[in-house]
Amino acid sequence: MPTLTVSDIKTLVRDMITEATPSVVTDTELTNLINDGYKEVAVKSLSYEKKITKTNIPIARRISLIGENILKVHYVEYNLGSSCLGMQQIFPERIGHIPIDGYSPQYYFKWWNCLTIEPMPDVATYDLYIYASCIPGTVLTDSDYLTYLPEEFHECVWQFALTYASYKLKRYGEAAMYYNRYIDNLQKRKFEYVYKYADPRLIQDIPANVKKTRK
Amino acid sequence: MAYPFLAASDLEARVRTYLNEVSADFYTQTQIYNWLSLGAREIAQKSTCVRRVLEAITVNGEKRVATNCYKVFHVEYIPASGRKVMLTKIDPLKVGNYPSNGTHPQYWYEWSVTNAGGEYQFIGIDPTPNDTYNLRLYVADLPKIIHTTYPIVSWGSGWTAATPADWTLGSTAAFSATAGTILTWGTAITANVNYSLGFNVTNLSNVVLTPYAGGTAGQYITTNGFHQVNILAGSGTSLVFSPSVSSGTGTVTIDNLYIAKEGNLSASTDAYELDPQWNRLLALYSTMCGLTRGSRIAVAQALGELYKNEVEYLRQLNVEVIPDGKNSIIYR
Numbered sequence: 001m002p003t004l005t006v007s008d009i010k011t012l013v014r015d016m017i018t019e020a021t022p023s024v025v026t027d028t029e030l031t032n033l034i035n036d037g038y039k040e041v042a043v044k045s046l047s048y049e050k051k052i053t054k055t056n057i058p059i060a061r062r063i064s065l066i067g068e069n070i071l072k073v074h075y076v077e078y079n080l081g082s083s084c085l086g087m088q089q090i091f092p093e094r095i096g097h098i099p100i101d102g103y104s105p106q107y108y109f110k111w112w113n114c115l116t117i118e119p120m121p122d123v124a125t126y127d128l129y130i131y132a133s134c135i136p137g138t139v140l141t142d143s144d145y146l147t148y149l150p151e152e153f154h155e156c157v158w159q160f161a162l163t164y165a166s167y168k169l170k171r172y173g174e175a176a177m178y179y180n181r182y183i184d185n186l187q188k189r190k191f192e193y194v195y196k197y198a199d200p201r202l203i204q205d206i207p208a209n210v211k212k213t214r215k
Numbered sequence: 216m217a218y219p220f221l222a223a224s225d226l227e228a229r230v231r232t233y234l235n236e237v238s239a240d241f242y243t244q245t246q247i248y249n250w251l252s253l254g255a256r257e258i259a260q261k262s263t264c265v266r267r268v269l270e271a272i273t274v275n276g277e278k279r280v281a282t283n284c285y286k287v288f289h290v291e292y293i294p295a296s297g298r299k300v301m302l303t304k305i306d307p308l309k310v311g312n313y314p315s316n317g318t319h320p321q322y323w324y325e326w327s328v329t330n331a332g333g334e335y336q337f338i339g340i341d342p343t344p345n346d347t348y349n350l351r352l353y354v355a356d357l358p359k360i361i362h363t364t365y366p367i368v369s370w371g372s373g374w375t376a377a378t379p380a381d382w383t384l385g386s387t388a389a390f391s392a393t394a395g396t397i398l399t400w401g402t403a404i405t406a407n408v409n410y411s412l413g414f415n416v417t418n419l420s421n422v423v424l425t426p427y428a429g430g431t432a433g434q435y436i437t438t439n440g441f442h443q444v445n446i447l448a449g450s451g452t453s454l455v456f457s458p459s460v461s462s463g464t465g466t467v468t469i470d471n472l473y474i475a476k477e478g479n480l481s482a483s484t485d486a487y488e489l490d491p492q493w494n495r496l497l498a499l500y501s502t503m504c505g506l507t508r509g510s511r512i513a514v515a516q517a518l519g520e521l522y523k524n525e526v527e528y529l530r531q532l533n534v535e536v537i538p539d540g541k542n543s544i545i546y547r
């Protein structure tokens with residue numbers, strides 16, 4: 001559920017810099033700062049997650065990812081039709097040396113805007129699912145919500161815009177303070193909402209001992 | 216290039232906001248474009264974020280293979296048949312001392328003997344190649360300015376075939392003939408400038424495909440897939456694809472052509488091929504230069520530290536290959 005529009009953030013920023021109507025910081029500049037913050041929060045938090053489907057890939061070692069606006073590939077699944085296989089990411093040096101089981105896709109690594117597959121597939125075409133964090137590809141205007149950014153990160157955009165609006169106003173001390181708040185808030189949210197941890201099997205067992213602290 | 220990439224004018228607007236100079240006065244547009252261009256190269260050098268996979272072929276009897284990039288990280292050997300393999304990196308002391316199995320490439324080392332312009336460097340291959348062998352170089356490169364249409368997906372206009380009947384030009388450029396006839400781009404390129412071409416090749420049969428920039432041949436292509444080639448253009452101004460038919464009817468289809476050219480920002484629509492996450496750091500770097508010029512040294516220093524840390528952070532976050540472990544897929 002979206003919470004803040006660009007217009008809302010502008011009001012919040014103008015409240016803090018005590019410039020209710022555009023004077024030093026113009027409306028266009030503020031729109032740019034919010035759009036930059038929108039992208040920047042997505043970059044640092046990796047919170048805009050997409051599942052990108054690549055179908056009917058002809059036999060090729062490398063798959064172009066240009067135009068997908070991918071920041072980081074987290075997982076790649078090879079679609080076997082009735083089931084899927086999670087592929088492991090490897091160091092490039094392992095190519096040709098790592099043990100393989102047949103010639104279907106089993107390993108990968110990302111090299112800038114291409115995905116390299118190991119071993120070189122022997123099937124005519126194949127499908128992959130790419131789980132990636134991306135950067136939003138749309139420009140926001142006043143009435144827009146921060147569409148692709150999870151709700152819990154919206155306030156970070158406000159703090160980012162405040163940082164650089166303060167730069168424009170030459171209030172460098174305030175800019176440093178807002179930047180520290182922005183990074184602090186973003187990191188906490190990233191740990192809470194973005195990082196993924198798989199449960200180990202032991203999590204389903206009743207533990208032998210539990211240490212309780214006395215309150 | 217569409218959003219989220221930012222063109223020179225967008226970046227200039229950001230820098231002017233941070234410097235609090237809405238229109239050119241103390242800071243000229245040329246100065247800001249120069250700082251942005253410096254910043255783009257500085258970011259690419261420090262983060263190694265512009266990474267390509269370049270085609271290369273050994274020369275019979277020649278240990279050296281020319282490279283046109285900042286740094287080679289890995290070298291992949293592409294045998295005529297069998298599994299492709301990354302070569303082991305060594306230093307020149309190991310040459311001839313490490314065990315080898317056959318005469319095909321097995322080791323490589325860095326030794327940068329540059330040409331006069333600094334564009335070409337070299338790597339060495341061991342054992343000394345006794346034939347032409349296909350290699351792929353995984354490299355870090357400098358950022359180039361992307362062509363306004365990126366990628367080119369419409370070949371129906373702007374491209375001319377020497378023998379029109381041999382080429383079908385539409386959403387792809389498809390060649391089918393018994394003799395090679397060239398395909399030429401109608402737009403003139405800049406002579407003696409470094410170009411990067413990326414293009415997708417399918418349906419390749421009985422053909423060796425060679426791109427030319429300004430009369431200089433790039434590395435020829437013998438396999439399907441996405442290929443990247445760096446060419447230091449010659450004195451001509453044409454960009455050409457030349458298919459050479461080895462036997463019978465040769466076929467090859469090219470689509471999605473990405474053209475990027477080395478240079479400084481000069482037009483408001485110019486944009487570097489740096490991924491969009493680096494755009495903000497470009498603006499920060501230029502702002503730091505501007506603050507320094509304005510003798511606001513303490514703020515420039517603080518901003519410089521911020522910029523430096525962010526480059527390192529983004530490198531770790533987006534550039535480095537961090538593999539999964541063996542235990543990552545074991546159920547326990």
